[in-house]
Amino acid sequence: MRVTIDVGTGDGRAVLATAARDPSTLVLGIDASAAAMAVASRRAAGPARKGGLENARFVLAAAEAVPADLAGRADLVTVLFPWGSLLRGCVGRDEAVARGLIALVAPSGALELMLAPADRDGLGGMPTTTHSIVEATAPAFDAEGFQLVVAREATPAEVAATGSSWARRLGATRSTGAHGVNDANRRVATLIRLARR
Amino acid sequence: MPGKVPVVLDVDTGIDDALALLYACASPELELLAVTCIGGNVDARQVAENTRAVLELAGRKDVPVVLGRERPLVKRLETSTETHGPRGLGYAELSPASRPIEPDDAADRIIAVARERPGEVLLVTLGPLTNLAVALEREPTLPRLLGGYVLMGGVFGAPGNTTPTSEWNIHVDPHAAKQVFARWAMPGEQTTALPLAMGLDVTERARFLPEQLRHLAVRAGALPLDAAAAGTEPVRAIGSVAANPMLRFLVDALRFYFEFHAKYDGFYGAFIHDPFAVAAAIDRSLVRTQPTFVDVEIGSGLGHAMTVGDFRGLLRRPPNVDVAREADADRFMDRFIDRVGGFAARAPGAAR
Numbered sequence: 001m002r003v004t005i006d007v008g009t010g011d012g013r014a015v016l017a018t019a020a021r022d023p024s025t026l027v028l029g030i031d032a033s034a035a036a037m038a039v040a041s042r043r044a045a046g047p048a049r050k051g052g053l054e055n056a057r058f059v060l061a062a063a064e065a066v067p068a069d070l071a072g073r074a075d076l077v078t079v080l081f082p083w084g085s086l087l088r089g090c091v092g093r094d095e096a097v098a099r100g101l102i103a104l105v106a107p108s109g110a111l112e113l114m115l116a117p118a119d120r121d122g123l124g125g126m127p128t129t130t131h132s133i134v135e136a137t138a139p140a141f142d143a144e145g146f147q148l149v150v151a152r153e154a155t156p157a158e159v160a161a162t163g164s165s166w167a168r169r170l171g172a173t174r175s176t177g178a179h180g181v182n183d184a185n186r187r188v189a190t191l192i193r194l195a196r197r
Numbered sequence: 198m199p200g201k202v203p204v205v206l207d208v209d210t211g212i213d214d215a216l217a218l219l220y221a222c223a224s225p226e227l228e229l230l231a232v233t234c235i236g237g238n239v240d241a242r243q244v245a246e247n248t249r250a251v252l253e254l255a256g257r258k259d260v261p262v263v264l265g266r267e268r269p270l271v272k273r274l275e276t277s278t279e280t281h282g283p284r285g286l287g288y289a290e291l292s293p294a295s296r297p298i299e300p301d302d303a304a305d306r307i308i309a310v311a312r313e314r315p316g317e318v319l320l321v322t323l324g325p326l327t328n329l330a331v332a333l334e335r336e337p338t339l340p341r342l343l344g345g346y347v348l349m350g351g352v353f354g355a356p357g358n359t360t361p362t363s364e365w366n367i368h369v370d371p372h373a374a375k376q377v378f379a380r381w382a383m384p385g386e387q388t389t390a391l392p393l394a395m396g397l398d399v400t401e402r403a404r405f406l407p408e409q410l411r412h413l414a415v416r417a418g419a420l421p422l423d424a425a426a427a428g429t430e431p432v433r434a435i436g437s438v439a440a441n442p443m444l445r446f447l448v449d450a451l452r453f454y455f456e457f458h459a460k461y462d463g464f465y466g467a468f469i470h471d472p473f474a475v476a477a478a479i480d481r482s483l484v485r486t487q488p489t490f491v492d493v494e495i496g497s498g499l500g501h502a503m504t505v506g507d508f509r510g511l512l513r514r515p516p517n518v519d520v521a522r523e524a525d526a527d528r529f530m531d532r533f534i535d536r537v538g539g540f541a542a543r544a545p546g547a548a549r
Contacts, residue, residue, distance in 0.1 A: 108384065130271050134372060135496055147379040148495075150334050151372050152270040195383060197514070 001026050001055075005074040005104050007063050008032075008086040010166065012040025012056075014078070017163025019044070019056035026055050028070070032062040063089060064096035066104055074104045080114045081166035081189075083121075090115055091127055092140025102144050109196060111146060113137065114154060114162060116189040130190040141194045150193035159189045201228040202319050202344070202479070205307055207265070208471075209237030209324030209366075210247040212281050212454045217323055217471035218248065219443070220533060222255040223540035226479050230310050230318065231261045233303035236274050237324040237369050239285035241267040244324075247285045249294030254446055256545050258296060265303030265328035269370035277365065280457050287453025289446045304332035311342035319345045321478050323471040325366050326350065330373035333380045340381055346392040349474035350374065351491070351504030353520055355398035363502035364397045367493060371502035375493040382490070382517035391488055391519040395477055396504065399484065400470035402526035407466065409534060410451060416538025417444050443541040469533065476529050477521065485523040488516035 002025040006015050009029030019027040031037050037058045044056040061067055063086050079090055079101065089097025090113050105111055115133050117126045127133045134151040142148070159167045167189070204227045208214040221227055232252065234244040241264060249262045268274045281287065299306070307328065311318050320343050322329055329346075333339050340346070350366040351374070352358070359368040367374045381392055414420075419441055437448035454467040462468070477483045490507040494500040506520050 131497075134271055138375075138495060147382060148372075148375055149337075149379050149383075150376060195379075197382065197384070 002075045003028065003073050003106075004076045004078060005030060005070065006078045006080065007066075007101060007104070008079055008082045009058070010036050010164075012037045012044075012058055014080050014162050014164040015056050015058070016040055016044060016051070016053060017161075019053045023055055026057070029056070029058045030061050030063070030066065031058070032060070034060045063100045064094075066100045071103050072106050075106050075109045076112060077101055077104045077109070078112045078114070080162050080164045081116055083117075087115065087117060087123075087126070091133060091136040093136075098140060098144070102141070102146070105196060107196060110149070111141065111194045113192040113194075114159070114164075114189055115192065116167075116187050118187045128188075130188055133190045134192060137192055138194075145197050146194035147197050148192070149195045150191060152191055154189040154191040158191060202226055203228045203230050203310070203314055203317055204319045204321060204478070205231050205233060205310055206475070207233045207235060207303065207307070207320065207322040207324060207328050208244065208248055209235050209239070210244050210251060211238035211285050211324070211471070212287050212450045213467070213469050213471040214238065214323050215247065215251045215286060215450060216447075216469055216533075216537070217475045218251045219255055219447075219537050219540060220472040220475050222252070222257055223536040224475070224479055229257065229260050231263055231299075231306055233263045233265050233306055233328055235265045235303065235324045235328050236267055236269075236276065237366065238281045239276050239278065240274065241265060243285055245298050246294060247291075249296065249298070250291035251286075251446075253294055254291060254443060254544075255540070261299045261306070263299045263301060263303045263306045266331055269325060269327055269373065270330060270376075271372040272370060275369055280454075282453045286446075287450040289449035291446065303328040304335060307332045308336045308339060308342075311336075311339060315342050317344040319343070319347070319478060321475055322346075322348045322350070323366075323474060325369040326373040326377045327370045330370075330376045333377060337380065340389045345390055345478070347395065347474055347478035348392060349395045349400060349470050351394055352397035353394075353504060353506045353522070354508070355396075357503070358397055360499075360501065362494075362500050364504065367504055368502040371493050371495050374502075374504070375495055378491050378493060378517055382514065391516060393477065393481070393484070393486060394491065394504075394518045394520045395470070395474040395484070395524070396521065397470070399521045399524040400473045401468045402524055403469050403473045403529055403533075404464065404526075405451070405467050405469045405530070405533075406464075407455065409530060410448065413447065413534045413538040413541070414439070414444055416534055417441055417541035419444055441541055441544065443544040447537070447541070472533055472537075473524070473526070473529055476532060477524065483525050483529055484521040486519040487522050489518055489520045490514040490516050491518040491520065
């Protein structure tokens with residue numbers, strides 16, 4: 001069975017959405033907050049007629065301290081719309097978090113990041129354009145044996161398909177401005193996929 | 198026709214792309230399946246216009262022209278009208294294309310033709326690698342589905358032509374180039390044929406001079422005078438008066454290209470990068486190559502969009518690109534004159 005691990009899953013909706021879409025994949029959500037995952041976790045463990053999903057499970061752990069049992073188990077690790085230390089880990093500014101993410105990825109696995117920081121978040125010098133996000137992320141993971149295989153602005157459909165509630169809340173689903181010119185208030189979702197060499 | 202190599206050209210037409218299209222049309226080894234368009238020298242829609250106009254000039258209305266992504270993956274689109282003229286074909290004026298662009302997308306077309314004839318189709322990219330990067334994302338096994346891949350792009354161990362470290366096609370979309378090279382570096386792709394990279398350092402050996410244009414005109418059956426409008430130095434000349442429409446196009450497009458090179462490269466003539474890449478794709482004996490690990494710098498410093506080839510194997514990574522290190526420009530130039538001149542001689546409306 002393929003394994004996808006969603007790190008920093010929050011309310012776990014993205015896990016439920018992925019698990020429902022692909023019954024042949026075991027989807028694990030990891031978050032440091034049990035409270036956030038409680039509803040989704042209970043729903044997944046419940047009966048199928050009430051939205052139960054045998055292939056969706058949740059694990060309480062911080063990204064920088066993932067359980068050793070999960071090391072090297074994920075064919076795909078996803079990080080969707082992270083903030084705080086998880087976001088810093090994705091852009092090469094928190095080594096412990098980055099190491100945690102990398103540890104989960106199987107030898108021929110991949111890491112997929114959907115990042116949408118914006119200037120108005122007041123993140124203090126965090127890269128907020130697709131260009132600067134990719135520039136920060138690629139070398140951080142390259143040094144760990146990951147190569148960039150996809151880097152571009154995510155489409156609104158892709159953002160919606162993540163099932164993440166953050167996507168909507170962050171307003172990242174708005175479509176690209178005319179001619180792709182970034183206006184200052186538009187939040188851009190950047191899709192990055194890195195594969196082990 | 199059996200025995201011909203089915204080929205897709207991905208172009209950003211562009212004067213030298215136009216020369217490459219004519220060279221491909223003039224080459225009996227190739228079966229031109231489709232031409233896909235990407236923004237670069239001019240924007241993608243203008244590329245599609247120019248490409249269809251050039252193919253119609255060549256009598257190839259049958260070749261589908263497919264529009265690709267209209268901007269790079271990450272950067273804003275830069276174009277180079279200074280090099281190729283306001284609409285991309287120098288001083289040449291071609292009749293507007295009479296047929297529409299195909300309804301599908303360039304990346305999908307590349308995938309579709311590769312799937313239809315697995316292991317056969319040769320892809321040649323002459324512009325930024327955006328369409329190919331999109332295709333590889335949609336179909337990660339594309340390297341195995343293609344029969345071969347040749348690119349004009351990058352520069353290896355020599356100065357760039359866009360910044361001191363970067364070549365134009367890579368500079369326009371370095372992220373796409375990085376992703377393309379990464380796909381051939383994936384552990385699963387080690388058994389597939391490596392892409393052949395024709396970098397600036399080899400394509401700049403193909404210097405097309407007014408003298409060669411006169412040879413081409415003679416080969417096309419015209420009087421040497423017909424090529425004289427190209428001049429011998431950068432002076433504003435009148436348009437070509439050649440009776441042969443293809444020759445007229447070549448002279449008017451190249452005169453602009455010659456003037457650009459006189460201004461920036463110190464000689465009245467032009468590097469004809471793209472047809473050299475097509476010629477090497479047909480005949481590998483034109484180049485000597487070295488399998489090399491290649492990656493692209495996407496950082497914003499001095500090395501932005503630099504193609505880095507690890508020729509000494511210092512990084513201990515398996516090769517993902519077959520980099521042309523030497524190329525027989527003289528043999529290519531003779532062949533270019535012979536083929537394109539001969540093609541012009543047979544062109545519709547060539548009779549004097």
